[in-house]
Amino acid sequence: MSETPRPWPQADLESVPHCPVCGSAERGLLYSGLTDRVFCVADGAWDMYRCAGCSSAWLDPRPTPGSVGRAYETYYTHTAEDDASMLPKSVVVRQLHAWQNDYKNARYGLQRKPAGVGGRWLVRLAPSLRAKADAQCRHMQCPPIGGGRLLDVGFGSGAFLKAAGEMGWNAHGIDFDPKAVEVARARGLSVSCASVAELAVQENQYDVITISHVIEHVHEPIALLRNLYHLLKPGGLLWLDTPNLSSYGARRFGSDWRGLEPPRHLVLFTPQSMIGALTTVGFQQISQHWHGMTLFSIYAESTAIAHGKCAQDVIDQVLPSPVAVIDELREMLQPMRREFLTLSARK
Numbered sequence: 001m002s003e004t005p006r007p008w009p010q011a012d013l014e015s016v017p018h019c020p021v022c023g024s025a026e027r028g029l030l031y032s033g034l035t036d037r038v039f040c041v042a043d044g045a046w047d048m049y050r051c052a053g054c055s056s057a058w059l060d061p062r063p064t065p066g067s068v069g070r071a072y073e074t075y076y077t078h079t080a081e082d083d084a085s086m087l088p089k090s091v092v093v094r095q096l097h098a099w100q101n102d103y104k105n106a107r108y109g110l111q112r113k114p115a116g117v118g119g120r121w122l123v124r125l126a127p128s129l130r131a132k133a134d135a136q137c138r139h140m141q142c143p144p145i146g147g148g149r150l151l152d153v154g155f156g157s158g159a160f161l162k163a164a165g166e167m168g169w170n171a172h173g174i175d176f177d178p179k180a181v182e183v184a185r186a187r188g189l190s191v192s193c194a195s196v197a198e199l200a201v202q203e204n205q206y207d208v209i210t211i212s213h214v215i216e217h218v219h220e221p222i223a224l225l226r227n228l229y230h231l232l233k234p235g236g237l238l239w240l241d242t243p244n245l246s247s248y249g250a251r252r253f254g255s256d257w258r259g260l261e262p263p264r265h266l267v268l269f270t271p272q273s274m275i276g277a278l279t280t281v282g283f284q285q286i287s288q289h290w291h292g293m294t295l296f297s298i299y300a301e302s303t304a305i306a307h308g309k310c311a312q313d314v315i316d317q318v319l320p321s322p323v324a325v326i327d328e329l330r331e332m333l334q335p336m337r338r339e340f341l342t343l344s345a346r347k
Helices: 068-072 091-108 119-125 127-136 159-167 178-186 221-231 248-256 271-281 295-306 322-333
Strands: 027-034 046-051 057-059 149-153 170-175 191-193 206-212 232-243 284-289 340-346
Touching: 027 248, 091 119, 091 127, 091 159, 119 127, 127 159, 127 284, 127 322, 149 159, 159 170, 170 178, 178 191, 206 221, 221 232, 221 271, 232 271, 248 295, 248 322, 271 284, 271 340, 295 322
Parallel strands: 149 170, 149 206, 170 191, 206 232
Antiparallel strands: 027 046, 046 057, 232 340, 284 340
């Protein structure tokens, strides 16, 4: 990890004096001089402000839309989320993975391998494991007879798109990353290199839209939500996942929290500000879900950051810290303090 990052070019910065979520000008400095300590590839030192109105936080100044791509050039991998080759070599972790596969195969109609015998029953007895498996399948129900249309915004590796197809959805994905599109097409997935704004010229197109860890990366989050609302059919479902600025992890680690990830994360939400944004756009029947099994990796990476390392240096850590175990249990009882905001809402 470099000691002093090079500055982001002044010509490629833009000022953000008002909250990107609610528009308020009242704010306070939350963190100063943040650097990329997650993937350790992006230049710049960044200030983050917190809105006095809605409690969201954002970078000011931030990279311009035309320059922010430099922060993504070498950090991203295109390996599937459910690829067993990415798991640690621990026999225990691999067994848990196999049990989760059996659970997902039974509940969601998938065909994951290896599938551990009895996982469909054992996982139901472990709340964290069950919550993680359900979140990986994005709490989807069976599609309507004849198949429903599902859009995955920012599909990344394409793992969920593949799963959605197995569930019976007519699933399509969009991403701004041409390499991600190329890799996904090679896997036989229906994807395109496009933005939500480009699709939103036609309304009422999808029964379900999912967007996982994308909204924190965009410059205009409310405009994004409005376009998603526009694309959904009446009664359609939005499923969204994003880091929670009010989480146990955010409070415990402060400026070392892995969820900050400057300058790729431009805006961070609290439960109140995210629900407020969805309501403002017009969404109803907002429900919160539990992601499960998130703190073990997040806490390990945040601890690495606190000790001056890159978060990715501990990506294969197997044993969780006692603090992570305790907070994982606390999350079950405190939805507003969960590491991720995992929400669904209806148009």
